[in-house]
Amino acid sequence: MQPLFQQGTGPLARTLFFVLLSATLMVADHRFNQLEQVRGFLSGAIAPLRYAVDLPARFLGWGSDQVRSHGELVERINALERENLRLRARQLKFETLRSENERLRTLLDSSAERDDRVLVAELLSVALDPYRQQVVVNQGERDGVYAGQPLIDAYGVMGQIINTGPFTATALLISDPNHALPVQINRNGLRTIAEGTGEPDRLELRYIPNNADVRVGDLVVSSGLGGRFPPNYPVASVVEVERRPGQPFARVVAAPRAQLDRSREVLLVWPDDAGDGAVTGNGDLAAEEPAPAQDTDDTDASTRGEG
Template identity: 50%
Template sequence: MLAILVILGLITADLRYNRLETTRSLLATLGTPVYWVADLPLRLRDWSDKYLHSPLSLAEENERLHRANLILQGRSQQMASLQAENVRLRALLNSSALLRDDVLVAELIGVSPDPVRHQLVINKGLADGVFVGQPLIDADGLMGQIVEVSAISSRALLITDATHSIPVQVNRNGVRAIAEGTGSLGALEIRHVSATTDIELGDLLVTSGLGGRFPEGYPVAVVTEIERDPGRAFARVVARPSAALDRSRHVLLVFSTQDRRGN
C-alpha cells in the first residue's frame, strides 16, 4: 500500500512538475557503472580493432587517411579568407558576426534499451561542463540534445525520438519548418508545410537557430519523400537524418559562444 503511494507520488512529480531533475541527476551518477560494464564488450572490440592489426592493413589505412586529409586541407585553404570576408559582409549588413563554436569530443557508453525511447548515454557530464539542452552532433550532422546530466555521464535525446522536434530551414532557399521525430531511426517528419511551399526531394535541412537552443547551420536531414495531396491542408514531407544516429560511437558536444556569454 505504502509502495503504491510512493510510486504514484513519484509518477506525478516526474510527469506533471518535473521536480525530480536533481534527484535523477544524482541517482544517474550511481547508475553510470552499470552502463560502463555493459559497454565493456564493445570497448574490447574497439581495442582489438585498434591494436590487433597486420602492418599491411595499417599502412593501407594510413594511406587512405592521408588522402582524405589532403582533400580536407585543400577545401579548408580558402576558409580563412572566406570567413574574414563573411565577417566584413555581415558587418556591412549590420548583423551580428557568426562565431565559430567550440566542441568537446564524447564517447557513447550506452543506448536506451527501450525501443520507443531514442536516447544515448555519453561519457561526459557536469565535470566537463555539459549542460541540459546542449546540442550533440557527429561528423555528418545534428544528433540531438542533452536532457539529463549527471556528474560523469549524461543522457541525450535523439532528433528522431517521438517527443523531439527541432526548428530547421531548407538550405537552398531558407524556407523555415519544424522537423519532428517519428520514433523510427530513419525518418523525420516535417510538419505543417503548405502544399505550395518550395521544398524538393534531396533538399538539405539545416538548423535555423530559431528557438535559441541549436546553433544555426548544422545539417539535420535530407528530404526523401514529398506527398502533396490536394485533399489535405499540408504536404507530407519525410526526411532522413544526416547524422549516423545508430552508428556513431564518437560524438561532439557543441558549446556555442552565446552559451558562454550566457553563463
C-alpha cells in the same frame, strides 16, 4: 722345390722378412712414389667395402637428423602459428584504432570551420526503441556539459542533452518521438519543424504547405530559432514529398544526416551565444548558475516545445 715359408723357417724369420719388405716398400713409395698407382687401385677396390661399412652409421645419422628436423619444424610451425595469431589480433586492434582515428579526424574536421567550442565524447550506451531513443555519453557536469546542449557527429545534428550527472550525460536523439527541432530548407530558407518518428532513419517535416517549394534531396539545416541549436548545422535530407489535395499541409519525410545508429564518437557543442549558461525549464538560455537537471519527462516536454 717347396716354397720358402714351407722349408722349416721359423716365425721370427718370417717376421723379419715382412718387416724388411714393408720398410723397403715405404722407402720406395716415399722417395720415388713407386706405389702411387697401386695405392689408387687398392683405394678404388675397397671403396665399396668402406661405403658398405659406413652405411649403417650414415643411415642412423640421417634418421636422427630427420626426426630432429621434423620435430624442430613442427615446433617452429606451432610457434609461428601462435605468433601469427598474436599478430593478427594486434592487427585487428590496430585496424580498430585506425578506424577510430579516422572517425575522430572526420568528427573534428566537421567543426573546423565553425567558431563554436566543442568537446569530443564517446557513447557509453544506446537505447533505440520506438518509444525512447537516447544515448549516454562519457562527459558530464564536471566537463561543463549542460541540459539542452546540442549533440552532433561528423555528419549532422544528433540530438541534445536532457540529463546530466557528474561524469555522464543523457542525450535525446532527434529521431525520438518527443523531440522537435526548428529547421529550414537550405535551398530557399523555408522554415519548418523536424519531428522524430521513433525510427533512426526517418524524420517528418511539419507544417509545410502543399504549394511550398520543397524537393527530394533538399538539405535541411538547423535554423537557430529556439536558442538551443546553432544555425546552419546539417540535420536531414528530404527523401519524400507527398502533396495531399484537400489537406492544408504536405507530408514531407527526411532522413537524418547524422549516423544515429552507428556513430561512436560525438561532439558536444557550446554555441557562441550560449557561453557557459544552462537551459532553463522553458528552453531559454540563462547566464546565471547552471540549473539542476530536470526529470526526464519534464525535459522531454520542454524539448518538444522548444526543440
